[in-house]
Amino acid sequence: xxxxxxxxxxxxxxxxxxxxxxxxxxxxxxxxxxxxxxxxxxxxxxxxxxxxxxxxxxxxxxxxxxxxxxxxxxxxxxxxxxxxxxxxxxxxxxxxxxxxxxxxxxxxxxxxxxxxxxxxxxxxxxxxxxxxxxxxxxxxxxxxxxxxxxxxxxxxxxxxxxxxxxxxxxxxxxxxxxxxxxxxxxxxxxxxxxxxxxx
Amino acid sequence: xxxxxxxxxxxxxxxxxxxxxxxxxxxxxxxxxxxxxxxxxxxxxxxxxxxxxxxxxxxxxxxxxxxxxxxxxxxxxxxxxxxxxxxxxxxxxxxxxxxxxxxxxxxxxxxxxxxxxxxxxxxxxxxxxxxxxxxxxxxxxxxxxxxxxxxxx
Ligand SMILES: [Zn+2]
Numbered sequence: 088x089x090x091x092x093x094x095x096x097x098x099x100x101x102x103x104x105x106x107x108x109x110x111x112x113x114x115x116x117x118x119x120x121x122x123x124x125x126x127x128x129x130x131x132x133x134x135x136x137x138x139x140x141x142x143x144x145x146x147x148x149x150x151x152x153x154x155x156x157x158x159x160x161x162x163x164x165x166x167x168x169x170x171x172x173x174x175x176x177x178x179x180x181x182x183x184x185x186x187x188x189x190x191x192x193x194x195x196x197x198x199x200x201x202x203x204x205x206x207x208x209x210x211x212x213x214x215x216x217x218x219x220x221x222x223x224x225x226x227x228x229x230x231x232x233x234x235x236x237x238x239x240x241x242x243x244x245x246x247x248x249x250x251x252x253x254x255x256x257x258x259x260x261x262x263x264x265x266x267x268x269x270x271x272x273x274x275x276x277x278x279x280x281x282x283x284x285x286x
Numbered sequence: 287x288x289x290x291x292x293x294x295x296x297x298x299x300x301x302x303x304x305x306x307x308x309x310x311x312x313x314x315x316x317x318x319x320x321x322x323x324x325x326x327x328x329x330x331x332x333x334x335x336x337x338x339x340x341x342x343x344x345x346x347x348x349x350x351x352x353x354x355x356x357x358x359x360x361x362x363x364x365x366x367x368x369x370x371x372x373x374x375x376x377x378x379x380x381x382x383x384x385x386x387x388x389x390x391x392x393x394x395x396x397x398x399x400x401x402x403x404x405x406x407x408x409x410x411x412x413x414x415x416x417x418x419x420x421x422x423x424x425x426x427x428x429x430x431x432x433x434x435x436x437x438x439x
Binding site: 107111116119120123124133136137140144145215218222223226237241242246259262263265269272273276279283284 | 295297298301303327328329331332333336339340341342343344345349352355359
């Protein structure tokens with residue numbers, strides 16, 4: 088039977104490096120994706136994810152399983168992401184005074200190899216590509232705390248209690264955060280939403 | 287229940303996280319309110335659209351970088367350090383053991399001479415002679431002792 092996250096972390100605490108490798112393996116993908124959606128830059132996302140694992144490792148001796156492991160993990164990740172987003176915005180403000188904003192260099196990053204095979208019809212491929220870009224940009228435009236709430240709720244499937252601990256707010260504040268985010272997304276993605284409703 | 291009170295529960299209804307009572311209350315409201323029903327449908331669409339974002343894969347170097355950064359951490363006292371003492375500690379421990387055995391054998395085979403120069407040895411002898419395992423060895427009838435103990439039990 089697979090050991091639980093908490094058990095793995097307790098084993099790391101007891102000096103078992105192999106358990107750390109297992110935790111790394113279990114959470115590298117969700118963490119990198121969460122951070123990528125938060126900071127919008129792949130390299131920076133990986134760098135921050137490494138930082139999260141490093142902090143987990145550093146904290147191993149003091150680890151007490153008082154909360155779910157994922158709550159702790161994503162709380163570290165969210166704090167790093169929010170700080171980084173705020174730093175980036177500050178840097179961008181400085182840069183934008185000198186240079187025009189260039190196209191998003193990250194575009195096209197996510198194209199999966201089998202898209203062309205699944206859809207030999209190039210038009211459909213393009214439509215889906217445009218849709219994905221719309222969705223991505225709509226998420227990126229959300230205020231960062233709303234964005235974090237949506238990502239944790241949708242992709243990590245954490246419950247409201249966990250997410251509110253991660254974001255350091257009450258459950259009712261979280262619910263209103265999520266409601267506002269979904270309201271914005273509903274408007275931003277109105278053509279896609281309408282299309283879907285017709286299906 | 288008013289529409290404004292429903293707002294905070296719409297997403298919970300869409301993702302199936304409402305409690306049973308709340309869900310029934312929501313459904314009762316939806317059956318009479320077109321505006322909230324539309325919102326539910328739209329939130330459901332948004333929720334589903336978010337599934338279309340593909341996941342990215344961490345780069346091949348990701349694990350190596352994490353391991354390198356972890357390895358660069360200043361080493362703390364790890365648990366196996368207790369079982370692999372430093373050479374100096376090991377040497378000192380084996381010398382202590384040797385000395386104990388030698389003193390023990392010396393004191394049993396050859397009772398000490400009273401000698402003014404040997405006062406530190408005599409002090410040691412007092413400790414060793416009252417040391418239980420050694421005094422037991424000099425007792426005459428260990429078998430009787432064993433019998434008595436088993437009767438006592
Ligand atoms: Zn209503």
